[in-house]
Amino acid sequence: MSNQTGPWQGRVAFVTGAVTGIGLGVAQAFADAGMRLALSYRNEDDKARTAQWFAGKGYEQPLFIKLDVTDRDGFAAAAQQVVDHFGEVHVLVNNAGVSVFGPTDEASYADYDWIMGVNFGGVVNGLVSFLPHLKASQGRRHVVNVASMAAFLPGPQAGIYTASKFAVRGLTESLRYNLAPHGIGCSLCCPALTRTNAWTSALKRPDGIGNSGFPETSQAQLEQFGTAFEEGMDPYEVGSKILAGMTAQDGLILTHPEHGPDFEEIHERTMAALPQEDAPEGRLRIEQLRREAMKAAEQGLVIELDDLT
Template sequence: MSDTGRPWEGRVAFVTGAVTGIGLGVAQAFADAGMRLALSYRNEDDKARTADWFAAKGYEQPLFLKLDVTDRTRFAEVAEDVVAHFGEVHVLVNNAGVSVFGPTDEASYDDYDWIMGVNFGGVVNGLVSFLPKIKEATGRRHVVNVASMAAFLPGPQAGIYTASKFAVRGLTESLRYNLAPYKIGCSLCCPALTRTNAWTSALKRPDGFGESGFPDMPKEALEQFGTAFEEGMDPYEVGTKILNGMTEQRGLILTHPEHGPDFEEIHAAVMAALPIEEAPEGRLRIEQLRRDAMKAAEEGLHYNIDDLT
């Protein structure tokens, strides 16, 4: 494996939700970089189309693994299967998710359990199942958790979706410090509008989560909403930007340039909300210890609770 030119060549990656949308774009970008792939899927037709793409390129066929990311038992089996097949696993991309929207004040328990279970619980299950395997591997390694610009930008119809992506953001930004001592990179990726069929998630609601509080949306209205996705970024471009972010060891990978005004507004609002007053010396000292600990952890030092006081 070379650290120049094709630094990920020969590395083994497992990608969830990898036969459509952003997951497929990641898989294709990784394959073009010489990586060996294990890909999770739900739909047989999507799997077949993905296999055809690899065959047409003359690439090694991925190890395809059927997986519902909320199934912890199956996720653990998949992790074992990947290592049994390839010998090691070096990269985990937690990508699978559902894009479901509705007024948060009308949401049911089932709405919360389904959306949070996939978008946040699926990431948790990936980490618990795969991190021990990645720690056992050697060489260049990385974890990418794919969230969304919703991890920064809330909306009135996206309360639970936004909560799930905020949760992935917080988890990933903290996990980065835990993985640094093992020389494992960790990135949060927050894509924005991408040319995918994510809008069809509402049509695939599992029977076990049938009691929705959201108003019924006519299929025609949902299809009209889906036309917005046609303006989105090509998933392969998103995948390439994720690969580049991994190579550059970036903790945050933003793929879309159009959100500058949003971040400027967020920054201004946060700064305006800070009280203009002196903080006591003791609190200033504790916060400086926290900052020092974060910097040291990112540089690969183990830090414990007692290092923060």
């Protein structure tokens, strides 16, 4: 086992999509921090390579659970399996996702159902399945929902993907207020370019999901797109930054420093769009109540509808 000590030593974490890419980086960083792990996977070869890494480190083998994150019954069973195996579960990392792109105006219902079903629906399934168990556990606990910089930065080929990540962002930023009274931390992580095989998602469209409206993308085009990922951040670095953000109780974990110009442009464009006029006192009072309620919620108070008027 790891000889590390710290706030996460011995804590049990469940990570989805955890045998490749960012999920694996998270799992490795967590293991180095002394955490006990349950990891979801789809591919047996990737699972075997991950098991070898743990064995080489002399760490406890994770509990590997084969899971399609869109399978609600499977997710519920996975949550129960983790609790039965470890006794408690303290950390949930909803990481699994698909990176599929195409012109949004040509998308079919099936494109929406698949991308939203995995990227947003998978997070929902994780929360519904695991939150009761996190609430029933003791000590330091945390939820991390991994979105993407697409939660802030839309693109012409990424409409549905962007929508799914905006949805995860909104859900997580609201959920943070609901989990605070239970003593459970909650973070939104938005990584940018990372050295993963996410570009292969388009090759993994499930059977029976329905036909895509996107133009067919050749293997050569996908491989060329994949070369961008070779410039990406090491997944272990992303995982380490997620661990540091959890430790600091950060609501927002940004892993890549290169997006300052984008956020400055968003701020300037947003401020410029505000009407230059005075707001009536009644509306100003309601908005101030909202701000105060949000601050109180973050401190662990339960906010009711009556607190907002």
